[in-house]
Amino acid sequence: MKSTIKTAVAAGIIALTSCTMTENGISSEGYVGKSDIVIEDGRMTPEALLAFGRLSDPQVSPDGKHIMYGVSYTSVAENRSVRNLFICNIDGSDNQQLTESGKSISNARWSADGKHITFLMGGQIWAADAVSDGGKWSLKDARQISNVPAGVGEFKISPDESKVMYISYVKSHVKAPADCYEDLDKSNAYMTDDLMYRHWDHTVMEIPHTFVADFGFDGIGEGTDILAGEKELYELPTEPFGGLEQLAWSPDSRYIAYSCRKLVGKRYAFSTNTEIYIYNVETGQCEVIDMKGGYDTDPIWSPDGSKLAWISMERDGYEADKQRLMVAQVDMKDADMPRVWEVTDVTADFKYNVSGPSWSADSKDIYFAALAEGLQGIFVAEGPDMSLPEGAMAKPAAWKIERLTGEDMWYDFGSPFHVAEDGKTLYTTWCSMDFPTELVAVKLGEDTEYQQITKENEHILSQLAEHETEARYVKTVDGKDMLTWVLYPPQFDPSKKYPAITICLGGPQGTLSQGWSYRWNYRLMCSQGYVVVLPNRRGTTAFGQEWTEQISGDYPGLNMQDYLAAARNMKAEPFVDKMAACGASYGGYSVYYLCGTHGDVFDAFVAHAGIFNEEHMYMTTEEMWFANFDNGGLHEAEFDPRVGTPECPVGPAGDGVTFGGIKQGGSPWSNLPKAERHYRLSPHKLVTNWHTPLMVIHGGMDYRVPVDEGMAAYNAAQMMGVPSRLLIFPDENHWILKPQNALMWHREYFRWLDQWCR
Numbered sequence: 001m002k003s004t005i006k007t008a009v010a011a012g013i014i015a016l017t018s019c020t021m022t023e024n025g026i027s028s029e030g031y032v033g034k035s036d037i038v039i040e041d042g043r044m045t046p047e048a049l050l051a052f053g054r055l056s057d058p059q060v061s062p063d064g065k066h067i068m069y070g071v072s073y074t075s076v077a078e079n080r081s082v083r084n085l086f087i088c089n090i091d092g093s094d095n096q097q098l099t100e101s102g103k104s105i106s107n108a109r110w111s112a113d114g115k116h117i118t119f120l121m122g123g124q125i126w127a128a129d130a131v132s133d134g135g136k137w138s139l140k141d142a143r144q145i146s147n148v149p150a151g152v153g154e155f156k157i158s159p160d161e162s163k164v165m166y167i168s169y170v171k172s173h174v175k176a177p178a179d180c181y182e183d184l185d186k187s188n189a190y191m192t193d194d195l196m197y198r199h200w201d202h203t204v205m206e207i208p209h210t211f212v213a214d215f216g217f218d219g220i221g222e223g224t225d226i227l228a229g230e231k232e233l234y235e236l237p238t239e240p241f242g243g244l245e246q247l248a249w250s251p252d253s254r255y256i257a258y259s260c261r262k263l264v265g266k267r268y269a270f271s272t273n274t275e276i277y278i279y280n281v282e283t284g285q286c287e288v289i290d291m292k293g294g295y296d297t298d299p300i301w302s303p304d305g306s307k308l309a310w311i312s313m314e315r316d317g318y319e320a321d322k323q324r325l326m327v328a329q330v331d332m333k334d335a336d337m338p339r340v341w342e343v344t345d346v347t348a349d350f351k352y353n354v355s356g357p358s359w360s361a362d363s364k365d366i367y368f369a370a371l372a373e374g375l376q377g378i379f380v381a382e383g384p385d386m387s388l389p390e391g392a393m394a395k396p397a398a399w400k401i402e403r404l405t406g407e408d409m410w411y412d413f414g415s416p417f418h419v420a421e422d423g424k425t426l427y428t429t430w431c432s433m434d435f436p437t438e439l440v441a442v443k444l445g446e447d448t449e450y451q452q453i454t455k456e457n458e459h460i461l462s463q464l465a466e467h468e469t470e471a472r473y474v475k476t477v478d479g480k481d482m483l484t485w486v487l488y489p490p491q492f493d494p495s496k497k498y499p500a501i502t503i504c505l506g507g508p509q510g511t512l513s514q515g516w517s518y519r520w521n522y523r524l525m526c527s528q529g530y531v532v533v534l535p536n537r538r539g540t541t542a543f544g545q546e547w548t549e550q551i552s553g554d555y556p557g558l559n560m561q562d563y564l565a566a567a568r569n570m571k572a573e574p575f576v577d578k579m580a581a582c583g584a585s586y587g588g589y590s591v592y593y594l595c596g597t598h599g600d601v602f603d604a605f606v607a608h609a610g611i612f613n614e615e616h617m618y619m620t621t622e623e624m625w626f627a628n629f630d631n632g633g634l635h636e637a638e639f640d641p642r643v644g645t646p647e648c649p650v651g652p653a654g655d656g657v658t659f660g661g662i663k664q665g666g667s668p669w670s671n672l673p674k675a676e677r678h679y680r681l682s683p684h685k686l687v688t689n690w691h692t693p694l695m696v697i698h699g700g701m702d703y704r705v706p707v708d709e710g711m712a713a714y715n716a717a718q719m720m721g722v723p724s725r726l727l728i729f730p731d732e733n734h735w736i737l738k739p740q741n742a743l744m745w746h747r748e749y750f751r752w753l754d755q756w757c758r
Helices: 046-051 265-269 522-527 545-549 558-571 586-595 614-620 624-630 673-680 683-689 707-719 739-757
Strands: 002-007 054-060 066-075 080-089 105-110 116-121 124-133 136-144 155-157 163-171 206-216 247-249 255-260 275-280 286-289 296-301 307-312 324-331 339-345 355-359 366-372 375-382 400-403 425-432 435-443 447-452 469-475 481-487 498-504 531-535 576-584 604-608 694-699 724-729
Touching (some): 046 522, 054 080, 054 425, 080 105, 155 247, 247 296, 255 307, 265 624, 275 307, 296 355, 324 366, 469 558, 481 558, 498 558, 498 739, 531 558, 604 739, 614 707
Parallel strands (some): 002 447, 498 576, 576 604, 604 694
Antiparallel strands (some): 066 080, 105 116, 155 163, 163 206, 247 255, 296 307, 324 339, 375 400, 435 447, 481 531
16 A cells, blocks of 8 residues: 655634633633744754644544644743644644633533534533634633532533533542541541552542533533442542543443443552443443453444444453453343343454554444554454345354555554544544644545644744654564664764663553654754664564563563663664663663663663662552562452451462462562562662662652652662762652643753763
8 A cells, every 4th residue: 555645734823712701701811822932953942842732632523524623832931731722624724723711621522513512621511602604713602511519520422412421529438637537627647448549649539430410501410420329439430541531422322331440449459450331321220241351441332333342451460461452242222231242352363452443434344543563553443244145144254454554654643533434534643753743634545645634833843953763673682673763863974973862661561653752752852962762672562462571570681681782783883972771660660770780881871750679669659460460470460358367367378479368479578480580680689780870850749650769769879979860850740741840851851961971
C-alpha cells in the first residue's frame, strides 16, 4: 500500500464572540489565548515547548460535516492552563474558535440533532445552543444543568438522550479525625486498617463512583449510584487513570457495560482483575462476563447492539500482559438482561497490543491502534462472513487483521475517533517527535492519502530549525537487532563533536515510538545541541510479548546491557563526545543501576522519580501488583481466605511465597530466585561503585515511587563524594505538571547536562 501526504490549509482561527457573561453565560475572565512566541535563531526552548497549544477530544457533528475539539493554552506567568473549544469543517477549512472561557471547558458533546452542546466547566455539566449563522458558529444561552455536591468528573449522555451517566465521588474507608471524634474537626490526620489508603498523588479519602440520572438540556435529575447495591466500596471507574471510557451505553440506552475491579484493601492492591459487567439502568440488575484473569477494560457495543468488544489481559497481577481484543455475541431481545455468549479473542494470532477500539457503522469490523515495530499504526479487524449456504453447518470463523497506515509513515496515529459511513476515510490524530497532536484524515485505498485537518501549532513549528531522525538497529549482547531512534541537532555536521543523551525508558514496559511529550521532549533536547539516543530495550511493548516480558524479573539483566550496547555504539561515532544517561521512573532505576555498573561509558546522569532501594519501594508503593510481579513474583495474585486466621497464620507449609493471604512471590521475604536476585542487586547495594555526577529529581506527592527514594539516592551520592544535585517539587506527583515547575525542571535539567557534558 503506497502512501502520499496532502495537507489542508485551514483558515485562520477566528474568535466569533467576546464570550462575556451577558452574551452566552460563559465568563471570559481569566481567559488564556494562543501564544505569539517568537523563536530566536530557530532554536526550540523550554519556553517554546510550553507555548504549544494542546489539542484533544475531537467530536464529529451528527451530520458528519464538522469537527469540534478542544485546545489548552498555557500561561506561565499565571502558572495555569485553560482549555477552550474550536470547530472546523470536516476537511479542516473554516476553522473557528467557539469559546473564550476563563475556566477550562472539557468533555464537550454534540446533541443528536446537532442543535446543542453539553460540556463540563467548573466541575458541573453545562448545556448551550449551537448556532451557525451564515457559517459563523457560536454558543448561546449557556446554562449549568447539574448541581452535584461532590462535583462531576466526566459524563456520557445515553443514545436516546433520556439519561446521563456521570462520575462523582463518595467517602472511602479511610477515616478523618472527625469521622471518629466530633470534637476533632480541626485535626489533620487519616487512619486506615487496610491497604490502598493512598493512590498516585492523593490520600484515598474519597473514591470515584458513576451515577445515572434523568437528562434534559435544561437540567438533570437526582443521580443513582450504579454500585449502590454492592457490599463493598469499589471504584468505578478504576483509579488512578480510569475515566468514562470504562463505561458504555448500549445502543438502545437500556444497559451500561462497565469495567470494574470489585476488590478492596490488600486484595485490590495485589490484583489487576477487572471484569466487564452489564448493568440494567431501569432495574439495577447486574451480571458479569467472568474472564478470570487480569485487566478487562474499554467496553464498546456494536452499533446494532449484537456484539460487545473490549480489551483483555489474560493474567492477574501483570499490568503489561498482551492487550487482546475480545468480542462477545449479545442477544438483548425481550429480556431483563442480555444473553452473552461466544467470547472470541480476535487477536489470538496478532503480535501486538490493541488500544482504542471502535466499530464500523455496519457493526462488522473493528478499527484500533497498536504499537508495532516502534510505530503506532491503525489496524482493522475484519469480521467473519457469517452468511451460510442453505443446509450448511455453522463453524467458528476467523477475523482478518490488516494494517491501514503505512509502515513507512514515521508518525504515531491515535485511535480513529470517526469512521466514514463507507469505511473509506478514518478521522484520527497523529503526532511525531517533531510535532504535537493534530487531526488527520486517513483516506484508504491503493494509494492511501493522509490529509492533515488542523495546523494548531504551525506558527511555532515554522520558526524551528529542522533536524534529522534516524532509525538505527543496534546489535544486542545476545545478537538481536534493537530499534534505536537517534535525533541529530539542527545543522548537524558529522565532522564536529557533540554531546549525547541516552534515554532510559520508564514503565518498565513502554515504547520509544514517534510520540510527542511535554515532559521528556526529544526535539527540545536535540535542539540544545545534543545527539539523542532512544533504545527500545528489552521490556518495550511494540515488538511482541516475548520482548516485552523478558524484563520482568530481570531488571539488572539484559535491558541494562541493551542500554550499554546502544551507548557504546553511538560513542564509537567520531562525532559523539561526552554522553549522559537520563530517565524517569523505571528509567530512574536504570540510571541508579548504571551509576554502579557502567564503568566509564557515561559522563553524567539524571534520574527523575527513580526506584533506588527495591526493598523499600516494595513496602511503600501503593499498587502492590506492580512491585510483586516485576520483582519476580507469580503471574497471579490469588487470595487464600484461610491465611491470617489462627489456624493458618502465615501460609501453606513450605510455601515461602504466600503471606497474609496473598501470594507475594516478588517480595523481599519470598524465596523465589528471581526476587532474591533483584533485591541482592538493588541499586542501593552498588553505591560504593558510584563515581559519575548525578542529578536527582523527584515530586513530593509521588506515591507510586515515593519521594524518599530520590532523597536516599541523593544522600548516598553525597556520602560517596559524587558530584550531585537534588531538585524536589513538593507539590508535584510522578510527573511535573504545573507550568512554572515544568519550566524549572527543563532549565535545571539542561543546566546540569551542560555543566558535565559540554
